[in-house]
Amino acid sequence: MAEKSLPAEEQGAEKNLQYQTRRDLSSLNSAFDVEKLSGFTLGKFERLKSSVLIDKLFKEGKAVKLHGFTLLYLYHPLSSFYPAQATFTASKRNFRHAHDRNSVKRLLREAYRHLKPEFYKFLAAQNQQIAVCIIYNGREVPTLAEVQRTLEKAIKKIPVAQAAA
RNA sequence: ACUGCAUGUUGCCUUAUCGCUGCCCGCAAGACGGGGAGAGGAAAGUCCGGACAACACAGAGUACCGUACCACCUAACGGGUGGGUGUUUUAGCAAUAAAGCAACAGAUUAGUGCCGCAGAGAAUAACUACCGCCUUGCAAAAGGCGGAAAAGGUGAAAACGUGUGGUAAGAGCGCACGGGUUGCCGUAGCAAUAUGGCAGCCGGGUAAACCUUACGGGUUGAAAGCCCAUGUAUACUUGCGGAUGAAGGCGGCUCGCCUGAUUUUUCCUUUCGGGGAAAUACGCAAGGGGGUUGGGUGCUAAAGGGGGCGAGUGAUUGCCACCUCAGAUAAAUGAUAGGGGUUUUGCGCAAGCAGAAUUACAGAAUCCGGCUUACAGACAUGCAGUACUU
RNA sequence: GGUCGGAUGGCCGAGUGGCUAGGCAGAGCUCUGCAAAAGCUCGUACAGCGGUUCGAAUCCGCUUUCGACCU
Numbered sequence: 001m002a003e004k005s006l007p008a009e010e011q012g013a014e015k016n017l018q019y020q021t022r023r024d025l026s027s028l029n030s031a032f033d034v035e036k037l038s039g040f041t042l043g044k045f046e047r048l049k050s051s052v053l054i055d056k057l058f059k060e061g062k063a064v065k066l067h068g069f070t071l072l073y074l075y076h077p078l079s080s081f082y083p084a085q086a087t088f089t090a091s092k093r094n095f096r097h098a099h100d101r102n103s104v105k106r107l108l109r110e111a112y113r114h115l116k117p118e119f120y121k122f123l124a125a126q127n128q129q130i131a132v133c134i135i136y137n138g139r140e141v142p143t144l145a146e147v148q149r150t151l152e153k154a155i156k157k158i159p160v161a162q163a164a165a
Numbered sequence: 166a167c168u169g170c171a172u173g174u175u176g177c178c179u180u181a182u183c184g185c186u187g188c189c190c191g192c193a194a195g196a197c198g199g200g201g202a203g204a205g206g207a208a209a210g211u212c213c214g215g216a217c218a219a220c221a222c223a224g225a226g227u228a229c230c231g232u233a234c235c236a237c238c239u240a241a242c243g244g245g246u247g248g249g250u251g252u253u254u255u256a257g258c259a260a261u262a263a264a265g266c267a268a269c270a271g272a273u274u275a276g277u278g279c280c281g282c283a284g285a286g287a288a289u290a291a292c293u294a295c296c297g298c299c300u301u302g303c304a305a306a307a308g309g310c311g312g313a314a315a316a317g318g319u320g321a322a323a324a325c326g327u328g329u330g331g332u333a334a335g336a337g338c339g340c341a342c343g344g345g346u347u348g349c350c351g352u353a354g355c356a357a358u359a360u361g362g363c364a365g366c367c368g369g370g371u372a373a374a375c376c377u378u379a380c381g382g383g384u385u386g387a388a389a390g391c392c393c394a395u396g397u398a399u400a401c402u403u404g405c406g407g408a409u410g411a412a413g414g415c416g417g418c419u420c421g422c423c424u425g426a427u428u429u430u431u432c433c434u435u436u437c438g439g440g441g442a443a444a445u446a447c448g449c450a451a452g453g454g455g456g457u458u459g460g461g462u463g464c465u466a467a468a469g470g471g472g473g474c475g476a477g478u479g480a481u482u483g484c485c486a487c488c489u490c491a492g493a494u495a496a497a498u499g500a501u502a503g504g505g506g507u508u509u510u511g512c513g514c515a516a517g518c519a520g521a522a523u524u525a526c527a528g529a530a531u532c533c534g535g536c537u538u539a540c541a542g543a544c545a546u547g548c549a550g551u552a553c554u555u
Numbered sequence: 556g557g558u559c560g561g562a563u564g565g566c567c568g569a570g571u572g573g574c575u576a577g578g579c580a581g582a583g584c585u586c587u588g589c590a591a592a593a594g595c596u597c598g599u600a601c602a603g604c605g606g607u608u609c610g611a612a613u614c615c616g617c618u619u620u621c622g623a624c625c626u
Contacts, residue, residue, distance in 0.1 A: 040183060045196055049495060052458085081196070087495055098209090099528045106185095106499055113184065113500095133495090144500070 042113045048085035048131055053078075057131050064157045069147075070135040071154045075128050083123035086112055086132040094139050104141055108134050111147040119155055126160060 048054060053076065061074035078085055090104040112134065123130060134151070136142070 041196095042184070043196065044186085047495080051495075054495065089495075097527070102528060103499090105495095110184080110500055
């Protein structure tokens with residue numbers, strides 16, 4: 001165990017990085033180019049995982065509703081270098097079987113992955129970070145093309161961040 | 166050959182691009198690069214049984230819950246295998262055979278309850294009809310007392326069946342044959358049980374009604390539990406501190422500035438005063454319990470896998486060498502395109518051509534052994550039916 | 556992931572093995588000059604499949620579906 005783990009100081013540094021929520025965004029941009037971050041990837045740090053933030057998102061976030069999709073968003077500083085973190089859900093009421101829910105969430109993820117670069121440019125221009133939750137309210141598993149078309153419209157509806165917010 | 170049913174096996178393959186999650190290696194240590202791995206037969210239902218963990222625990226009994234033909238298998242089981250018994254279907258005149266099914270201990274020696282409607286009566290049964298005696302009456306008959314479960318009808322179920330003797334009429338009341346059941350003995354079998362003999366009994370059903378007998382069961386489940394960090398107010402315990410400044414804050418930090426915490430009792434000495442002890446308030450440190458938010462561990466090498474050689478009718482098991490095969494946590498295992506395979510539709514004598522679909526049930530969450538339920542297509546075996554050929 | 560409970564007419568809801576109560580709602584009739592209220596009458600139910608039993612809403616098993624609790 002001792003051999004495996006990193007030296008103590010490095011561990012500390014890593015933790016700082018996670019716990020630090022406030023950071024200077026301008027320095028971030030100088031270190032990591034937005035262009036470099038906007039490949040068609042969707043890794044661990046681009047997904048919204050903090051239950052605290054998710055609670056906050058559902059409580060205070062604004063919603064864009066479009067054709068059975070609901071897109072919740074909240075401009076909020078993140079513990080990630082990426083301009084956005086997203087999460088995807090389908091309700092247990094509409095999809096009783098686990099494999100149906102999984103496949104819907106995979107479709108949403110796939111669609112978001114392809115729409116991501118433009119969304120990131122839009123955010124980088126404002127120098128803002130955002131938390132997003134995409135919910136599918138339909139009762140049947142949709143096709144990928146359908147999801148992409150609707151999501152693209154929904155994302156374009158997200159307004160520019162207010163200075164006060 | 167086709168169709169149906171049952172059981173078992175299987176549950177599309179491959180190339181490229183864009184991704185996801187662990188692991189290993191590299192490096193400039195990054196959220197980078199490379200390599201290799203990554204979804205089931207039911208992962209499901211959570212119906213049983215274990216492993217593992219925490220807590221509890223003298224012993225015995227009671228309550229409660231579960232199991233229930235016998236033997237074996239197994240870590241264990243309500244599971245499985247083999248056997249027995251009963252029963253259903255099919256074939257057959259029958260004997261019997263084959264296939265399927267069974268929560269299959271006890272209701273004639275523990276006891277209690279329940280059995281609607283109908284029927285005289287549903288458990289010490291007399292309504293009709295039957296028989297005897299008595300009373301009334303010319304008689305027919307009526308009434309009363311008693312006998313009697315053979316006949317009737319009712320019902321899911323009516324007091325062993327047939328025959329015969331017997332009787333006032335009848336009755337297992339006696340006898341013969343037969344049936345069931347309990348006990349003992351003989352034979353076969355480890356046993357359930359089968360079979361033969363002897364003796365007793367035969368006034369119902371229901372235990373997935375209470376119950377009896379035998380056996381088993383401590384409770385709670387990985388959101389168990391253990392560790393680390395973050396960090397807030399602090400009950401309580403211990404230690405230390407002190408206006409000759411504890412402790413905290415700021416700065417230019419061996420220093421300066423600012424803020425700033427206690428009283429009582431008692432003893433010794435005594436001019437004021439000083440010192441000690443105890444209690445208490447305050448402060449600090451440690452322990453500690455309470456709450457908050459994360460991470461690690463538990464956690465994937467196991468009652469493991471397929472293979473070979475044995476043991477056993479079989480479930481299962483012994484030995485040998487080989488293999489390492491998911492580990493996520495707002496929860497990975499995906500998407501697109503091409504090729505092949507499969508199914509299907511149309512055209513065609515056929516070869517083949519063209520189109521469509523690629524589909525079933527379904528997604529690991531601590532891990533195993535079962536059971537149950539769902540399931541497109543393919544293959545194998547068995548049974549049944551239909552048609553044709555010999 | 557784990558542990559429990561329910562399902563009876565259009566709605567609520569009782570029912571310890573023997574014809575499934577009751578209320579609300581609905582339809583018809585009475586009453587009234589017409590209505591309301593009241594009274595009378597009627598129709599419509601045991602989630603599904605299988606088993607135990609002479610007989611199942613009830614007992615047992617499986618399935619479907621709704622809900623609750625545990626961090």
